[in-house]
Each structure stands twice: as structure tokens, then as C-alpha cells.
Amino acid sequence: MIMEFDFSKITVEELMFELGKGGHKPGSGSAAALQGMISAKLAQTVISVTKTKKFRDKYLGVIPDLTVRYEEIENIIFPNLVNFFKEDAYYFDKYIQAMHEYEKSQLAGDFYETSRRRKEMAESMKMAVRIPLEIAEHCVKLADTALLAFKFGCKEVRGDSHVSLGGAIASLAGCLSIVQLNFLTFCIVHFYWTTEMSTWYNKLKNDYARLKDEIDICIGILEKEVADRMTLYSEVTSFLEISKTDTQWSDEEIEKLASDFLNMLWKHHQTIWKTELTDSRQVLDPQTIFEEIFDYDFGMLPKLDDNDDGSECAGYIDQRERHIVLSGNYKNVVQNFTAAHELGHALLHNQHILHRDIPLDGSHTIPRLPEERQADKFATYFLMPKKKVVNSFIKQFGKSKLSIDNDTAFNLLRVSTSELREKCKSLREFTILVASAEIYAGKPFKSLAQEYRVSVTAMARRLEELQLVEY
Known part of the structure; x- marks a missing residue:
């Protein structure tokens, strides 16, 4: 067990007390790991909701990728963040203890003990750099998962995915600051090691810049949706101010x-x-x-x-x-x-x-x-709008009006004009035949009544109103 006291096993209230009491453990690195853990669980929530029966069909395209990412969080990222939480507190505590012993040995004039404690501080500080970099690496993966979930996962829980994204980015930013601060403690002896860690840092800094842009885009997406909805409500309200005037409309x-x-x-x-x-x-x-x-x-x-x-x-x-x-x-x-x-x-x-x-x-x-x-x-006008019905009529029958003639009789029923008149003894009977027709000139289609989800007689009356048929 790396720590004498496991901060991952206490209550939230106790943990908040430990974080705020002014001690050096758990410190900023552990707090960054904790923030990453919260982001991890929120990302898993979004993925779980996206995969539920209610939403599954809508998001089939992204579910395989999200499922792989869920398993990565469950089996790798979250357990590692828990360990990083503990390790950061442990190694930073070692650094603080070594620093106290270093100060004592300096006061005592013990040259060799001072030198030993200074080297011990440097080794502990190396871990206090490496662990935040590891946390940051994991948070980049979490942010990318949260971003994918926000853009392509269940829209009903985008609050969770956005908080997950924001938390992961905040943790990443915090880790970058911790690393820079800790770099200041190293001297020329550690130049090559610091250079190596700086390469890792710079890669993570580029990820941070990319993700900062992405979260701004996500906020913009939500702002546009809200603006679009408010525009819709404004236009509907204006429409109702005219339509609900109790006028005897023609x-x-x-x-x-x-x-x-x-x-x-x-x-x-x-x-x-x-x-x-x-x-x-x-x-x-x-x-x-x-x-x-x-x-x-x-x-x-x-x-x-x-x-x-x-x-x-x-x-x-x-x-x-x-x-x-x-x-x-x-x-x-x-x-x-x-x-x-x-x-x-x-x-x-x-x-x-x-x-x-x-x-x-x-x-x-x-x-x-x-x-x-x-x-x-x-x-009637809503379910069978004039322009749409006319366009559908022309698309199905190839002309803007049907009359009882040789062409219509043959293309509708493969009969003569006289036989069609015998079958349809009135305009209404003819328009009912047209409204229910599912084939014309050998081309099959949904009938107009089926296409607009109305009764055949209702569609027949609409065809007559629009003068698309004549007897």
C-alpha cells in the first residue's frame, strides 16, 4: 500500500475537509486526478444513456466507438486515476518530508546529510512531475471521449458530457501548471531529464489548445440551439397574436x-x-x-x-x-x-x-x-397543403390535371374511356379512384391518400378543390 491513509476511501465531506485544511496532501495533483475521476464517470453516464433501448437506434453509428471508450475508462483510465490520486499525495509528502530534513540538516551544519536530503528531494519531485503528466495524458483521452459523446451521443444528456469535457480540460490545465511550477525546482544536473519531460509537456499543451477550441465550439453549438429556439418561439408567438383573434376567417x-x-x-x-x-x-x-x-x-x-x-x-x-x-x-x-x-x-x-x-x-x-x-x-389545408399535393399529383400522373379520356382510362385501369365512365358515374367516384390509385402508366407508388395519411374521400375532396380532376 503506497499510502498510510487512503483518501479514495473516505466520504466526500471528509475529503473536502482534507483538501481545504491547508495541508500539503492531498495536494493539487491529487485534486486534478479527482477531477479526472469525476469526468470519467460522467462520460460513462452519457455512454450508458446513449446505449439504452430508448436511444439506441438513433445513435447506432457511434455506439461501437463509445462502447470501446467506456471499457477503456472502466478498465484503465479510472483505476489509474485512483492510483495517481494516491501516488501524488504520497510522493509530494515524501518531498515535503525531505525538504524539512534538508532544512534541519542545514541548520545543524551537517553537510553530507544536507546533500543527501537535497538529492532525495529531487527524486521525489521527479515523481511529482511525472504523475501530473500521466494524469494529463489520461484527461486528454477523457476529453476526447466526452467530446465525441457531446457531438454524437445522446443529446438529452449533453449537460453531463459537457461537464465531463470541461472537467477533463480543467484537470489537464491544472496538471500543466503543476508541471511548470515543479520544473522550477530542478537545476542544471537534471537538464536532460527536464528536456525529456518538456517534450511530453509540449505535446499535452498542444492537446490542451485543441480541446480549449473544441469546448468553445460546443458552447457555441448550445448557444445557437437556444437562439434558434427563442427565434422559433418569437415567430410562433407573433403568429398566434394574429391567428387567435376570434376573427371569422374565410x-x-x-x-x-x-x-x-x-x-x-x-x-x-x-x-x-x-x-x-x-x-x-x-x-x-x-x-x-x-x-x-x-x-x-x-x-x-x-x-x-x-x-x-x-x-x-x-x-x-x-x-x-x-x-x-x-x-x-x-x-x-x-x-x-x-x-x-x-x-x-x-x-x-x-x-x-x-x-x-x-x-x-x-x-x-x-x-x-x-x-x-x-x-x-x-x-384539411394543414394535412393536404396545396403546393405539396399538386407536386405529388404531377409526380404520380405526369400531368397537372386528369380527365376521363383514352389516355387516363388506359393508364389507370387499362380500359377504354367508355368503360371508365361506366365505372365512375360522377366526379366524386372518379376522384376517389384517382385518390386511391397505386399505379399509373405501369409505375407503382403510394396512393395520394396513403402518402398524406388521410382518408380516400378526404383526398378526393381536396383534389376537386384544387381542380386537379375533371369529369
Whole structure:
């Protein structure tokens, strides 16, 4: 056992007392090792969270590298730092004891004892240089691991990875200062040894400069994310100041509000979805919007209670408590339209009471109260935005409008025009066929209804509104 007293085995309170009582042990080298130990455990925490089932799929690319680094911390870095903590206190204590004996022998005029004690001090001080360099070397590895975890590991625990990074860099900086201070005690006799240690020191100093730049970059990343989020909140707040004015919006005005809101979502999609989306249709996601922008709790229950009139409830919004709840008793297209309908209420209206909605999928034509009709219209325009639907239509069918003619009849069903008219006796029947089509001119694709996660009839009505079909 290298020390008479093992500082790694006492309580935190006792350790803090020992560090602050004014003694020479444990000293700055041991404190640097302790700081490294804390950084090591924080880095392991980030790696462990990144590998949990909840986040594993998202971070598959970096997990193998992080796993190797976890094992290095567990089996090499942390145990070594514990030993360095003990050794630094031990050897610096030897130096202090030798110094006291040196001073006594000087006062006593004992020339040979003074010389012996001076050599003993030099050998102990060499260890007081080498150990901080070892600690610094380990902290460089820890900092690189924390940096990797911050940039590519679980974002939800970047506080831990950043503190790990900062602690490792602080420990490294402290060790560099300790080494320079201790170099001052060596004379010309130790020139070659000091030169050798200086080469090691300079390599670590370069690592320190690199890591200082990296931690500034990391702080900048977080500052930008905060600024981006505040910009988003500012724009959404300005949008709500216009949209929630209880105005009896026309259909054209609601469509413009939906379009403006969608453009805002796409502009800020990285801030909201925390990733780079590849298609602007991916922002047609009411749940994420409610949760990430408006801080609503979004729930799904197997079945909701009936409305007061006995009709089944498909979902409800409580703007006061910030709750959205959908019934799982309906098809996905009903749930999706209901969620978008509730989003319409959240953006357009100021309901402060629990508001319950009947099951709808956007295909209905029943009479509705003004607020309900506005929310329906918003859901339609939100889930089936004009520009996107038109682009999808042209991409699938190769033209900006489908009519019942020879070309359309053959490419849709491989039939004649008269046979297509026999099958589709009205505009609605024709648009339903188009909205549900999964192949045209021999080219397979998702139907428009499937692509936009709405009912076939809802998509058919939208195609008619956009005059993409004619009978």
C-alpha cells in the first residue's frame, strides 16, 4: 500500500475537509486526478444513456466507438486515476518530508546529510512531475471521449458530457501548471531529464489548445440551439397574436394561415424535430408540434367517454391544462385528422374549457358550428397543403390535371374511356379512384391518400378543390 491513509476511501465531506485544511496532501495533483475521476464517470453516464433501448437506434453509428471508450475508462483510465490520486499525495509528502530534513540538516551544519536530503528531494519531485503528466495524458483521452459523446451521443444528456469535457480540460490545465511550477525546482544536473519531460509537456499543451477550441465550439453549438429556439418561439408567438383573434376567417384566409404555419415549421424543422428532415411533408405531424412547440401533453387512450349528445368522442383539447387526448378506437386517418383539427383549435381559437370532438376524417359534409368548420378547414389545408399535393399529383400522373379520356382510362385501369365512365358515374367516384390509385402508366407508388395519411374521400375532396380532376 503506497499510502498510510487512503483518501479514495473516505466520504466526500471528509475529503473536502482534507483538501481545504491547508495541508500539503492531498495536494493539487491529487485534486486534478479527482477531477479526472469525476469526468470519467460522467462520460460513462452519457455512454450508458446513449446505449439504452430508448436511444439506441438513433445513435447506432457511434455506439461501437463509445462502447470501446467506456471499457477503456472502466478498465484503465479510472483505476489509474485512483492510483495517481494516491501516488501524488504520497510522493509530494515524501518531498515535503525531505525538504524539512534538508532544512534541519542545514541548520545543524551537517553537510553530507544536507546533500543527501537535497538529492532525495529531487527524486521525489521527479515523481511529482511525472504523475501530473500521466494524469494529463489520461484527461486528454477523457476529453476526447466526452467530446465525441457531446457531438454524437445522446443529446438529452449533453449537460453531463459537457461537464465531463470541461472537467477533463480543467484537470489537464491544472496538471500543466503543476508541471511548470515543479520544473522550477530542478537545476542544471537534471537538464536532460527536464528536456525529456518538456517534450511530453509540449505535446499535452498542444492537446490542451485543441480541446480549449473544441469546448468553445460546443458552447457555441448550445448557444445557437437556444437562439434558434427563442427565434422559433418569437415567430410562433407573433403568429398566434394574429391567428387567435376570434376573427371569422374565410377559407382562403385559413388556407394562408395553414400555409404560413407550415412554412414556419419547415424553416425551423431542425429545432423542432432535432434532426435534418429530408421531405417537408415530414412536418405534417401534429403530435410533435403540440409537444415540442406548445408544450402540450399528447395522449392516446383506448376509448374516450361519449359526448353529451351520445356521439362517440374521437379526441379532445384542453387549452387551459394543455392536454390533447385522442381515442384509439378509430382508424389512423381519423386519429390524424382529429389531431390536425385540434391543432386548428389551438391556433385559431381561445377555448379555455374542455372541448370534445366527434370522429371525422375530413370527408364529411355535415353542418358544423363556425369554430368546428374552421378547425376542419385548417386540418384539411394543414394535412393536404396545396403546393405539396399538386407536386405529388404531377409526380404520380405526369400531368397537372386528369380527365376521363383514352389516355387516363388506359393508364389507370387499362380500359377504354367508355368503360371508365361506366365505372365512375360522377366526379366524386372518379376522384376517389384517382385518390386511391397505386399505379399509373405501369409505375407503382403510394396512393395520394396513403402518402398524406388521410382518408380516400378526404383526398378526393381536396383534389376537386384544387381542380386537379375533371369529369
